[in-house]
Amino acid sequence: xxxxxxxxxxxxxxxxxxxxxxxxxxxxxxxxxxxxxxxxxxxxxxxxxxxxxxxxxxxxxxxxxxxxxxxxxxxxxxxxxxxxxxxxxxxxxxxxxxxxxxxxxxxxxxxxxxxxxxxxxxxxxxxxxxxxxxxxxxxxxxxxxxxxxxxxxxxxxxxxxxxxxxxxxxxxxxxxxxxxxxxxxxxxxxxxxxxxxxxxxxxxxxxxxxxxxxxxxxxxxxxxxxxxxxxxxxxxxxxxxxxxxxxxxxxxxxxxxxxxxxxxxxxxxxxxxxxxxxxxxxxxxxxxxxxxxxxxxxxxxxxxxxxxxxxxxxxxxxxxxxxxxxxxxxxxxxxxxxxxxxxxxxxxxxxxxxxxxxxxxxxxxxxxxxxxxxxxxxxxxxxxxxxxxxxxxxxxxxxxxxxxxxxxxxxxxxxxxxxxxxxxxxxxxxxxxxxxxxxxxxxxxxxxxxxxxxxxx
Numbered sequence: 001x002x003x004x005x006x007x008x009x010x011x012x013x014x015x016x017x018x019x020x021x022x023x024x025x026x027x028x029x030x031x032x033x034x035x036x037x038x039x040x041x042x043x044x045x046x047x048x049x050x051x052x053x054x055x056x057x058x059x060x061x062x063x064x065x066x067x068x069x070x071x072x073x074x075x076x077x078x079x080x081x082x083x084x085x086x087x088x089x090x091x092x093x094x095x096x097x098x099x100x101x102x103x104x105x106x107x108x109x110x111x112x113x114x115x116x117x118x119x120x121x122x123x124x125x126x127x128x129x130x131x132x133x134x135x136x137x138x139x140x141x142x143x144x145x146x147x148x149x150x151x152x153x154x155x156x157x158x159x160x161x162x163x164x165x166x167x168x169x170x171x172x173x174x175x176x177x178x179x180x181x182x183x184x185x186x187x188x189x190x191x192x193x194x195x196x197x198x199x200x201x202x203x204x205x206x207x208x209x210x211x212x213x214x215x216x217x218x219x220x221x222x223x224x225x226x227x228x229x230x231x232x233x234x235x236x237x238x239x240x241x242x243x244x245x246x247x248x249x250x251x252x253x254x255x256x257x258x259x260x261x262x263x264x265x266x267x268x269x270x271x272x273x274x275x276x277x278x279x280x281x282x283x284x285x286x287x288x289x290x291x292x293x294x295x296x297x298x299x300x301x302x303x304x305x306x307x308x309x310x311x312x313x314x315x316x317x318x319x320x321x322x323x324x325x326x327x328x329x330x331x332x333x334x335x336x337x338x339x340x341x342x343x344x345x346x347x348x349x350x351x352x353x354x355x356x357x358x359x360x361x362x363x364x365x366x367x368x369x370x371x372x373x374x375x376x377x378x379x380x381x382x383x384x385x386x387x388x389x390x391x392x393x394x395x396x397x398x399x400x401x402x403x404x405x406x407x408x409x410x411x412x413x414x415x416x417x418x419x420x421x422x423x424x425x426x427x428x429x430x431x432x433x434x435x436x437x438x439x440x441x442x443x444x445x446x447x448x449x450x451x452x453x454x455x456x457x
Contacts, residue, residue, distance in 0.1 A: 018441070018448045023301040025435035027453070029284040031058055037286075037294060043301060047294040047416060056292040056417065056431065059281045062179045064230070065249040067269075068279050068287070069216040071108075071226030074272030076217035077247070079265045084244045085113055085234065086208035090159040092235035093119040093129075095215075096182040099227030102148045108225040109218045110154075111232045114211035118218065119156045121225075129156050129170045134207035140170040140198050151230070153177050153185060155192055157237065160206075163199030170198045183231040183248045187262075213245060216278070220270065228281070249280060255372025256280045256319075271319055279430060283374075283454060285317075286431040293418035293426065302331055302436055303409035304341070304381070306357065309440035313378040314343060314416070315432035315453035319371050322347055326427045328377065329434050331414040333421040336361045339410045340420065343379050343390070345369060350397075353379035353390040357406035364400035366390035374432060376455040382440035393456050394447045 019025050024045040026037050039045040049055040059068055069075055079085070095110040103125040112118030112130075115137075120128040125144040130137065146152035155173040163169035173192040177185040185191065215232050216225040234245035245263050252259040256279075258268045271277040276289035286294075296302065304310045314329040322345050325335070330342025332354070339358040345351040351366040366377060369392055378391040381402060388400045412420035416434065417427035433453050441449075450456065 017452065018445050019435060019452055021439070022435040022437050024296070025433065027433040028058070028286050028431060029433070031284065033058065033060065039296075045296045045299060045301065045414075047296050050291070050293045050295070054291045054293060056286040056288045056294065057276065059279070059285050059287055061281050061283050061285075064179055064182070065252060065280055065282050066179075067215065067229045067249050068281050069225045069227065069229065070276035070278070070287070070289070071224045072272050072275045072277075073221040073224060074270060075224065075276075075278040076220060076270050077215040077278065078212040078268050078270060079245060079247070079261070080212060081113075081210050082265070084236065085213055087117065087234070087236050087244070088205045088208055090157070090162070090237045090241075091117055091206065092155060092157045092233070092237055093117070094153070094155040094186050094233040094235065095119060096151065096153045096177065096186045096230035097227055098149065098151050098230075099225070100149050101226065102144070102146065104226070107223050109214065109216065109223040110225060110229075111213070111215040112234075113209070113213045114219055116209045116211060117158070117206050119154070120223065127154060127156060127172055129158050131158070131206045132209070133204035138201060138204065140168065140201060142170060142172040142198050143196055145174055145195055151177060151179060151182060153182065161203045166203050167199050168201045168203055172196055172198070179230065183250065186231045186233055187243060187246055215247065252280045254374065255370065257372060273323060274428065277319060277428070283432065288417040288427045288429050288431060291423070291426055294416040296414040298411050298413055300409075301438070302414045304438075305407045305409060306405060307383050308438065309381055309383045310341075311378060311380045311437040311439065311441040312341065312343060312435070313376060313449055314434040315374065315376050315455050316429045317372065317374045317432070318369065318429035321349055321371070322428065325425045326429070327415065327417065327419045327425040328427050328429065329416055331410065331412055331420055332356065333410070333412060333419065339406070339408050340412060341379070341381075341408055342419070343377055344425065351377050351390060351392070353388055355381060355388065355402070355404055355408055357404040357408055359406065360404045362388055362400060362403045364388035364390045364397060366397045367392040367395045374455045376446070376450050376453055378441070378446050378449065380440050384440070391446050393450055394443070396443065
């Protein structure tokens, strides 16, 4: 029997209509920021994050959307080349960002027009403006400012002849801000503090190439940025100047493949085929990829006998169709022969709810899992009708016969994002939450869970 739910701060919370009946439930929105993801049912089934690099990345949300880049090749945001982005004279790049490593192992691109003009964070923690004059690749390096894990607004203004004796000059500015106001502060010309002027290179211009403007990468595969971006501005300050590109992640809407930014260009989000991916953070979530997982210790509450109904749900968002089997949630080793239960998705657009008693296996197929949407996957075993059914949001799949005759119980750990008992079938998704019930939920219950987890109805 579930006891009173607890909140992120560990205090008793108001019972939730359906989740209060769960024997275990977890919500990313109630994560403390460190340690285990607590079981909010009060039954102590806390989810331990995988050790080291196997821990999913927690991405908190504080009221505004931002882009998260995992530092993996193939993950970036881009805008097509256009005449007003072919800036050959004075130019400014402004970025609002946050990273946990201000001295990365390799230089990271914050943003710019790829091989024409870019603003970077070097391994020494300094800001670098890089440009190509049509013959040579050139750089000017500034100093370091800003703290790891803190919001940073940086403005890099480059002029070809603004330095002493007509040489190129880089002026670096900072501005205090908050996550809620970061984009508005970035676009505004007011309130910037000059950190330093750097000069010393012979005067030059910038070539007008055909590259994309990218956020988070030089060319899509190198100088990858790891962290959050709250906005990017490119300002053509020749002849008075205008903001020719203003990227505000708050303009993005599901399914988050692309969006039109404030300056009118289409921003396309590129994601790697495997591993952690570029995401638009619109709520608290855990990002799974590569070898990430969470584990809950074996417990009878999470096992089910031959004649016990149950329901398991997971609220998630994933992109594309898996290239291999992805384990979302479950307590089962082998996909077919072993005892237990799981929700997985193979290289198809549907998920599979599968149960087994060690001899017999019964699968039920869900409706389509839509790329880029926050959705609820629910799996119901009803021993009264001897049937299984899998839902996506409020839509149910085809009823399947339960052919098992023995117990589904096993001694394995329950896991999010990885098959029990094996280092395999890692999931690639954003986790919003999950729950386990020792009853067959109704269609009305499933509909209520959509609201409780904030997924699509």
